[in-house]
Amino acid sequence: MAVGARSGRDEGEERPDDAEREAEDGGAEARPHRSFWKELPLLIGIALLLALLIKTFLVQAFSIPSDSMQNTLQRGDRVLVDKLTPWFGSEPERGEVVVFHDPASWLAGEPTPEPNFAQTILSKIGLMPSADEKDLIKRTIAIGGDTVECKKGGPVVVNGKELDEPYIYPGNTPCDDAPFGPITVPKGKIWVMGDHRQNSQDSRYHMQDSTQGFVPVDKVVGRAVVVAWPITRWATLPIPDTFDQPGIGNQTKATAMGLGAAGLAPVGLGPAALGLAGAVPVVMWRRRGLTSGTTGR
Template structure:
């Protein structure tokens, strides 16, 4: 007898358990009956789960990772055009990162800079959809500008001259063609308080920025706590896709240490948040979860 072979009876003389006997057929039939009793759920029955997961992911993405904003004005031309959609990094501030010189940042209105802007009253449905990021918020008043100086810096600009930060002249190729650095509103020298930033629009003669709010309660400075995040990418329209890097002039020796994260008829550049970015990412993330769940349920029924 070959090693490992078994006879028809075991040593005790009892018949071996035959998996092909009547009992096995009955059990197999029971498994089939069970499978028939629990038919595969249709996509439409799974849809509420898909929507629920997508909304949750969209809310988390909008709150902690990235948010899209629409540019409704011309104060950041030519870097940003009216109608552009930018993606704002909201993650790095959660790890203690603060705005750096040269960054384009989105921030909450610090002291009624947008007081002249009309704010429509949203209904309950609009409030709910804007809260989860599926539509722009009508109540939020956010602005977008370039960070020129940070806490501890000295900044100034005389008529006919460049902006000077900590004694270093800035070379600003991003300024709107035909504009001057500050001829419309010279200022300084000013020392930026700790925990604040000094911001200016790239379209200098059409930007109601820090210069125009020195008589406000914040003296034109924007509290770091009001900064939503750094605009990193122009995402739409596709023909305008580009990144928003920090210009080299802010890295010149002596201007200060950069700790870059590994992210009056004038236009105040208010922003409208666009929820389609987080919503699309939320649905994209929800689909694999629902498909995985469906496969698992199908595999479980097959094993019976």
């Protein structure tokens, strides 16, 4: 009888587990749903962090400010530069369009754009390069160990092979304005030229500099792989077939880079947009978790 009496329960009597469950549900229902505006700082913070990582290690956008790479690149084009590949020890290949830091005051005397307030802030947190940084874009013609030359009236010759250069600006000659060579490119250096040959202050014009016109590989920022803007100009930047001749051919087929004679203007929009795109799913996932907690289910 004692056991039977103990197992019985008044209808109004509350079981301990029922009380605990109601307490949990009540606590969940009482948890406030955070508004989008409260989540916005988190979204911005994640976007900035992702943009910083993308800009530092993956890809960066640059604006073309000059005509030295016409017609491959036009003034005002935005190119995306692959910065990841060099981290794995890859070096520029012949035919690639590359962005590189000014190796020996090539841009001396060129005006430096005055950054606005937003650009100054972005450069301080690493989302844009400093206005003091000067970068250029050119096509890699020869790499370490190559012999390159170009006589007046003739083509560019690499390792004894004449280059057919359909990318040269219409009406230009390969090098009549500044013939050179033969020159052997030192290891760890590259020889660069603009596609608009008669409007490009490239390696030919800096042979008396401390670098003798060569660009150290460690000065290369990365490869320009695509024209991203304007949309009507969207295009990839492949390596021309002329660089695949026997005796010249690149060991691996890669995508070309690009720059110009004048300094490049870095653009923060590319990494920032990618960072924002990456941050949105994270915040939405977090908000979904909070919403699930609110319902208690």
